[in-house]
Amino acid sequence: MLEIAVRHAQGDFVLEADLSIGSGLTALFGASGSGKTTLINLVAGLLRPTQGRIALDGEVWSDSATGHFRPPHRRRIGYVFQEGRLFPHLTVRQNLLYGQRFTPAGQRRESLERVVGLLGLGPLVERRPAGLSGGEKQRVALGRALLASPHLLLMDEPLSALDVELKAAILPDIERIRDEVGIPILYVSHSLEEVSRLATQVVAMDHGRAKPLGSPDAVLETVSRVDGMPPGNFLHAVVTSHSVEEGLTLADSPAGPLFLRRTDVAVGTHIRAFVPVSEIALATSLPDGISMLNRLSGTITDIRDEGASAMVAVDCAGERLIAEVTRRSARVLTLAPGMPVHLLFKAVSIATEGIYRSA
Ligand SMILES: Nc1ncnc2c1ncn2[C@@H]1O[C@H](COP(=O)(O)OP(=O)(O)OP(=O)(O)O)[C@@H](O)[C@H]1O
Numbered sequence: 001m002l003e004i005a006v007r008h009a010q011g012d013f014v015l016e017a018d019l020s021i022g023s024g025l026t027a028l029f030g031a032s033g034s035g036k037t038t039l040i041n042l043v044a045g046l047l048r049p050t051q052g053r054i055a056l057d058g059e060v061w062s063d064s065a066t067g068h069f070r071p072p073h074r075r076r077i078g079y080v081f082q083e084g085r086l087f088p089h090l091t092v093r094q095n096l097l098y099g100q101r102f103t104p105a106g107q108r109r110e111s112l113e114r115v116v117g118l119l120g121l122g123p124l125v126e127r128r129p130a131g132l133s134g135g136e137k138q139r140v141a142l143g144r145a146l147l148a149s150p151h152l153l154l155m156d157e158p159l160s161a162l163d164v165e166l167k168a169a170i171l172p173d174i175e176r177i178r179d180e181v182g183i184p185i186l187y188v189s190h191s192l193e194e195v196s197r198l199a200t201q202v203v204a205m206d207h208g209r210a211k212p213l214g215s216p217d218a219v220l221e222t223v224s225r226v227d228g229m230p231p232g233n234f235l236h237a238v239v240t241s242h243s244v245e246e247g248l249t250l251a252d253s254p255a256g257p258l259f260l261r262r263t264d265v266a267v268g269t270h271i272r273a274f275v276p277v278s279e280i281a282l283a284t285s286l287p288d289g290i291s292m293l294n295r296l297s298g299t300i301t302d303i304r305d306e307g308a309s310a311m312v313a314v315d316c317a318g319e320r321l322i323a324e325v326t327r328r329s330a331r332v333l334t335l336a337p338g339m340p341v342h343l344l345f346k347a348v349s350i351a352t353e354g355i356y357r358s359a
Pocket of ligand 1: 012031036037038
């Protein structure tokens with residue numbers, strides 16, 4: 001368990017965190033300048049907190065009250081950064097083994113064979129970094145970090161430099177590390193897909209304050225409470241078929257059938273489809289002659305005014321969706337809790353990059 005209870009001032013910026021982070025992957029989410037790197041640097045020992053204490057499994061790493069401070073190289077942390085930062089003159093095998101160098105033989109939990117197997121690095125071990133793809137480099141960087149047998153893994157936007165395909169290829173490796181290595185992972189990301197796929201818990205950084213938000217489901221299935229995320233709904237669904245000639249993918253959600261832009265996600269895959277609140281129209285009866293393919297029905301549970309808009313929460317067979325309408329529409333339609341309504345949105349309202357595979 002990583003325990004962080006700090007208040008750290010740098011210039012005008014103040015970071016405050018009171019977190020307990022167990023094994024699994026904790027995603028650190030937040031706008032630029034919100035303090036993610038500062039928090040990572042405090043944990044890594046690259047910064048000393050002006051006030052407070054950081055400890056891992058009861059071992060104190062820094063404590064402003066006693067002045068105790070354990071230097072970074074004695075914290076047994078594995079790092080993976082945006083770019084692999086591999087040694088260009090060493091082979092993949094030598095790069096991997098470098099990770100082990102600073103871990104005393106008796107404390108090595110990982111072996112080269114296990115890490116090579118875990119990350120599928122077998123065919124690469126004799127090659128040099130210059131000949132590797134971005135995704136392969138990141139996989140080697142991950143392997144090197146793991147071979148240090150770290151007690152904690154810090155990953156700072158490790159996939160943000162990769163294109164969609166390379167990202168998709170490496171996500172399962174990170175899932176395997178999360179599930180099989182059993183150490184806390186602190187993972188900085190701006191990507192909803194990564195957070196939705198990988199995180200066991202989410203911490204939002206908001207102007208220097210670390211706010212634990214719980215599981216990604218709790219965060220993602222309601223209107224976003226995280227800076228930098230557009231407000232929207234995540235609908236669970238299973239892909240049922242594709243229509244190539246119509247350019248559509250069909251999926252079943254508990255709320256009803258969904259029509260999505262055509263994707264290459266296989267039939268049977270569990271997905272979350274992101275529907276922005278502003279894309280949903282409400283109707284008190286089903287209209288004819290309208291092009292919106294998605295028509296879900298439910299009962300209004302709650303209406304909240306937000307500026308000129310009304311945020312209308314609707315229960316659709318247990319799925320909670322939020323639609324943003326003008327306050328004028330809410331008044332004209334006499335929307336009120338308990339009222340049955342239809343939710344309408346276009347297939348094209350769900351961007352292809354808004355369809356996430358869920359675990
Ligand atoms: N040495 C410093 N002295 C004063 N202020 C600093 C120092 N280092 C960082 N800051 C400020 O602290 C704040 C948090 O920075 P930090 O790099 O932790 O943000 P971040 O969330 O990692 O941002 P990004 O996503 O852009 O990397 C920023 O306002 C930054 O300008």
